[in-house]
Amino acid sequence: MTMAETIKTQNPKPEFSRPLKVSKLNNTVDYEFEEVPSEGETNAMAALFDVVSIRKVRFSGAISPFEDEGWLLEGKLGASISQNCVVTLERVRTRLELDVRRIFTPMATPEENEITLDASHNDELEPLGKEIDLGLVAMEALALAIPEYPRIEGAALPEASFSPPDTADIEEDAPKAFAGLAALKEKLSNPDE
DSSP: OOHHHHHHHHOSSOSSOOEEEGGGOOTTSOEEEEEOOOHHHHHHHHHHHTOSEEEEEEEEEEEEEETTTEEEEEEEEEEEEEEEOTTTOOEEEEEEEEEEEEEEEGGGOOOTTOOOOOTTOOTTEEEOOSEEEHHHHHHHHHHHHSOSSOOOTTOOOOOOOOSOTTSOOOOTTSOOTTHHHHHHHHHHHOTTO
């Protein structure tokens, strides 16, 4: 199951949906598109992706015939993401500019109960159904590009100390509590010495 199908299965009305009927596509002319989600749709996507906000989303490109029965989607996706820095919790803004490419083909449709474990699997292949949902394609690309651990430039975690409170840090050269036990054990196991 593709990520787009998973999103649609979990929520029958996806946060950003722009279905395009495949029957309306012409196999001699490219279909050009430009999709911009509403404020409500971007707010819903921000909630879904657990980010502070998503703004200035624009998905544009073209769908053209691919081989005998398929369609090639090539587009540009731009979005501004606001998240909290994982170190300081200050707001981090990221501008994403992504190239999106998907190949919709009937040959990409998995058999029932089929599991693909091939590491060389082409991530661009999508099963061709009765429609291509441009919004779901954009959401999938966006979800994969959002930084997992956003940081403000220069933000760093403080050095960790694992010493008990009110004690000095243990130095590497300092004698260790159990260092003498090995010598004592050897001495006790060889009483003749």
